[in-house]
Amino acid sequence: MSGKNVESLFTEGRLSVITFSTRDATFAIPLEQVRYIEKDVERNIKVDQQTQFNHEVITFQNRAVPLYDFCNLTGSKSATAQAEDLLDTLNAREQDHIEWVAELEKAIKTKTPFTKTTDPNKCAFGIWYNKFKTNDKDLEEVMEKFDQPHRRLHEMAAELLPLSEINQDEALAKLKRERTTTFGALRNLFENARERVTATVRPIIVFVEQGKNKISALRLDNIQDIQTYGLNDFSDDESTEGIMKRKSDEFLIEGYLRNGDGPPIILINCQPLKA
Known part of the structure; x- marks a missing residue:
């Protein structure tokens, strides 16, 4: 033996x-x-x-x-496989909002109906975000920062679409500013979250x-x-x-x-x- x-x-x-x-x-x-x-x-x-x-x-x-x-x-x-899944989710949800902003701009320019959701709790990210939990305190801190700019982004449609009926140029100018500020902050948070997820895999x-x-x-x-x-x-x-x-x-x-x-x-x- x-x-x-x-x-x-x-x-x-x-x-x-x-x-x-x-x-x-x-x-x-x-x-x-x-x-x-x-x-x-x-x-x-x-x-x-x-x-x-x-x-x-x-x-x-x-x-x-x-x-x-x-x-x-x-x-x-x-942990590596879990991190890869989370990175895929973050990438997909960021792309959703890139398309959301593009659709809002199109609706303002062409005066066509905007078909994306204006409720931050009903988009794919919002549904996922409201259920997301992590034991990583640093990642949790990053994710908590998503709430305000994400809500603000969806509120833009309710403000800019009626404004575009009155003053299309002003609506487009405001959208341009929000794209740099609100949406820029949101995209930075997606990048920060990806960096934190990658750092947790050791x-x-x-x-x-x-x-x-x-x-x-x-x-x-x-x-x-x-x-x-x-x-x-x-x-x-x-x-x-x-x-x-x-x-x-x-x-x-x-x-x-x-x-x-x-x-x-x-x-x-x-x-x-x-x-």
């Missing part, structure tokens, strides 16, 4: 771990199994289309070692020792802390189904660590006992 059973991970009844999280749960890896930690600078090589249990290749001390995306292993959506590569001179790497969304637990803080995972069960040859969920009233942390053994 090779590898380590869970009791042998504890030294004198204590186990130090590094903790990290996905959007679904918090995990831990024994500190003694960690060889090296670095930022993900995308120096890996994709060997095939990514699937849940497929991997990439990365170099470690002049050796090619497998690189697994931990979120793929657990079936969770990575994947980490953790190289782990799997025994018999074997090294593998895990791509993590984050590393949170180093913590120490006692054997009494551990409880077995007796389930036969669930995340990572098909990958037990490489990584095994041994059970759960819990200290005090905190939520349980899932313990991953990178050197599971093998028959």
Whole structure:
């Protein structure tokens, strides 16, 4: 047999771990199994289309070692994928308002009906914005600033369309000013939000020792802390189904660590006992 059973991970009844999280749960890896930690600078090589249990290749001390995306292993959506979705949404909603302003200008110039919504709560951005939540305080601060210029932008139609019936030139002049001020501020906020979303994505590569001179790497969304637990803080995972069960040859969920009233942390053994 090779590898380590869970009791042998504890030294004198204590186990130090590094903790990290996905959007679904918090995990831990024994500190003694960690060889090296670095930022993900995308120096890996994709060997095939990514699937849940497929991997990439990365170099470690002049050796090619497998690189697994931990979120793929657990079936969770990575922070990178979530950020890409959010960037797509921001780009699409900004384009909506570029078209909105263009349609308003067209309606004023041609005296044709304006068919876009004038209610800031009913456009696609407004509906999304009113439901949007984030745990990132900096991004939250940026997003809160959208409310005033976004509402002002939609109010423009109610002001400028009646004015255009009386004085088209004045309506167009006011639209030109609002395009620079109100709409300019809104577009700057879209750019600030994109910059903040991009800055939040900082994947980490953790190289782990799997025994018999074997090294593998895990791509993590984050590393949170180093913590120490006692054997009494551990409880077995007796389930036969669930995340990572098909990958037990490489990584095994041994059970759960819990200290005090905190939520349980899932313990991953990178050197599971093998028959």
